[in-house]
Amino acid sequence: MMHVPGTPEATPGLDRLREALARADKRSRPAADCSAHEMIWAAASGQLQPEEVRELLRHGAGCASCGQAWRLAADLIHASGSARASGSHQRAGIATAWAAAAAILILGSAALLLPAREPAPDAAYRSQGSDAITALVPDRAALPRAAFRLSWSAAGGRAHYQVTVATADLRTLHVSPWLTQTEHTVPKAKLADLPAGLALVWTVQTILADGRQVASPAFLVRLE
Amino acid sequence: MSPRGTDDLDWVRLTLTRAVARICPSRLAAHREDIVQQAMLRLVERFGETLSRGEQTGIRTASYVWKAAYTATMDEIRRMERLREVPLADEDPDATPALTEVVAGAGDDRLELGLAIRSCMGALSPPRRDAVALHLYGYSAQEVSAMLGWDLKRTNNLLYRGLADLRHCLTGKGVRP
Numbered sequence: 001m002m003h004v005p006g007t008p009e010a011t012p013g014l015d016r017l018r019e020a021l022a023r024a025d026k027r028s029r030p031a032a033d034c035s036a037h038e039m040i041w042a043a044a045s046g047q048l049q050p051e052e053v054r055e056l057l058r059h060g061a062g063c064a065s066c067g068q069a070w071r072l073a074a075d076l077i078h079a080s081g082s083a084r085a086s087g088s089h090q091r092a093g094i095a096t097a098w099a100a101a102a103a104i105l106i107l108g109s110a111a112l113l114l115p116a117r118e119p120a121p122d123a124a125y126r127s128q129g130s131d132a133i134t135a136l137v138p139d140r141a142a143l144p145r146a147a148f149r150l151s152w153s154a155a156g157g158r159a160h161y162q163v164t165v166a167t168a169d170l171r172t173l174h175v176s177p178w179l180t181q182t183e184h185t186v187p188k189a190k191l192a193d194l195p196a197g198l199a200l201v202w203t204v205q206t207i208l209a210d211g212r213q214v215a216s217p218a219f220l221v222r223l224e
Numbered sequence: 225m226s227p228r229g230t231d232d233l234d235w236v237r238l239t240l241t242r243a244v245a246r247i248c249p250s251r252l253a254a255h256r257e258d259i260v261q262q263a264m265l266r267l268v269e270r271f272g273e274t275l276s277r278g279e280q281t282g283i284r285t286a287s288y289v290w291k292a293a294y295t296a297t298m299d300e301i302r303r304m305e306r307l308r309e310v311p312l313a314d315e316d317p318d319a320t321p322a323l324t325e326v327v328a329g330a331g332d333d334r335l336e337l338g339l340a341i342r343s344c345m346g347a348l349s350p351p352r353r354d355a356v357a358l359h360l361y362g363y364s365a366q367e368v369s370a371m372l373g374w375d376l377k378r379t380n381n382l383l384y385r386g387l388a389d390l391r392h393c394l395t396g397k398g399v400r401p
Contacts, residue, residue, distance in 0.1 A: 013401055014359075016334075017341060017390070021360050024338025026249070037298040041291055043371060044363070050373030057354050061346065065305060067361065069298055072247045074362035076290045079246060160307075171269060178307065207307070215258065 025067035036060070037069040044073035133204050133216035136182075140199075142224040145191040150221070151183035155206045155214060162205045165190075167198065178207075191223060198223045236289055240264060243293035248300075255300055263289075263296035337399050344393035352386030359383055 036059060043053045060066035136151040143149070150163060163176040163184045174190045200223060204216040240260045248256050267289065341360070345353055351372075358368045369379035394401040 013391075014387070016337070017387075017401065018360050018362065020334045020337035021341045022338070023332070023334045024342055027335055027338075037302075038295065041294055044367075045287075045291075046370055048371075050371065053371045054350075054354055057357050060357070061342075061353075065298075065302060068249075068301060070358070070361035070363075072294055072297060074367075075247055076243060076294050078362075079243075080287050080290050 021067065022071060025064040036063065036066055037073075040066060040069040041073050044070070044077050133206060133214060135202075135216075135219040137219070137221060140220050140222055142197075142222045144224045145194075146188050148186040148188070148191055148223075149183060150186070150202055152204050152216065154182045155208055157208060160207045163202060164205070165200055165202045167194075167200060173200070194223055196223055236267065237264060239289045240293050243290045244297055247294065247297055252297075252300060252304065255304075259293075259296045259300050262299065263292040266296065267292050333400075337394070337401070340394050340397050340399040341390065344390050344397070347393055348386055348389050352382050352389060355379060355382040356386035356390060359387075 036056060039048070039052075039056055040060075042048050043056055048056070056066075060070065132153070133155060134153045136153060137143070137149075150165075152161070155161075158180070160178045160180060161176075161182065161184075162178050163174075163186075164172060165174040165186055166172045173194075174186050176184045200221055201218045202221065203218050206214040206216070208214060237260065240263045241256075244256050244259050244263070248259060252259070345357060348356060354372060355368050355374075358371060359365070363371070365379050365383055366376060368374075368383070369376045372379070374382070391401040
């Protein structure tokens with residue numbers, strides 16, 4: 001942010017205070033559970049009433065991740081404003097692209113659950129070699145909703161797993177808690193309203209004992 | 225897919241990648257691609273629902289894409305925090321990253337200052353505290369003014385006085401502001 005003389009931004013040492021507070025937030029244990037970041041974005045975007053902003057700030061006094069959320073929102077909104085000012089912001093016709101993407105998904109492709117075509121050098125470690133996660137449920141097997149049990153190969157060591165189940169158009173139906181076992185049964189209630197024969201996509205996110213994160217390929221099953 | 229569609233999807237992914245690279249904490253650098261992917265999925269999912277209702281999509285500006293990047297990044301931060309917050313039964317709680325990080329931070333004067341700022345903020349009057357908090361999070365006086373519904377003159381006044389109170393409190397705690 002540019003510091004204009006005669007404004008609070010020009011106060012000596014302000015950057016040091018900002019940096020120190022950010023560091024304290026990063027080092028703190030998080031609040032029990034907080035999902036205020038959507039509201040924080042709304043506040044930073046000028047969509048909340050002042051009293052709502054004050055309420056958020058009162059909540060944020062005891063919430064380290066809220067401090068991060070405020071900072072991230074400020075950074076992106078400032079960058080977004082710069083882009084708008086430079087004229088690169090407006091993009092008409094995006095609907096075409098999303099229509100095409102949605103069409104792909106409706107056809108049942110799970111391609112967008114897979115890693116990007118050209119992962120960045122620091123991309124998350126992907127499932128390969130001895131750590132590769134493979135489904136132990138046959139591909140496209142029909143599973144009963146009363147016993148929708150998914151299982152997969154172990155990654156070795158003290159790995160933790162999280163299973164995500166979604167429809168073919170990528171509507172998330174269920175995300176498991178972090179597990180140490182290599183199987184998980186999706187609660188019947190999560191599948192209750194779905195038609196028989198529906199194709200479902202499932203993936204396993206793994207955190208290995210050494211901290212690396214492994215994403216499995218997307219697997220397909222059907223609802224019996 | 226039309227060439228235009230391909231271009232636009234490439235643009236969305238590029239915008240998301242830039243936004244995530246900008247805000248993603250360094251400790252989550254290995255997760256950046258996953259965060260971009262999650263943001264892409266959200267946008268596709270939301271657009272698909274809009275399409276099925278025969279409505280125009282709301283995705284027409286970069287700001288919407290940036291919000292998706294923000295939300296996906298915050299979700300990942302929260303997810304990783306939950307992981308370190310609730311050690312599983314077979315883990316040694318003394319070895320959780322939170323504790324090792326705190327130990328590693330001992331003697332860090334910036335950390336000490338940050339913790340003291342938090343403590344001192346609680347002692348400020350509510351209007352000064354709100355103004356200073358937003359300002360320390362990176363918002364300008366004009367932005368604070370707009371968010372809290374005050375005119376700029378009052379906002380500047382609260383910021384000057386609030387920052388002075390904060391420094392006074394920090395000095396009283398023996399911390400160099």
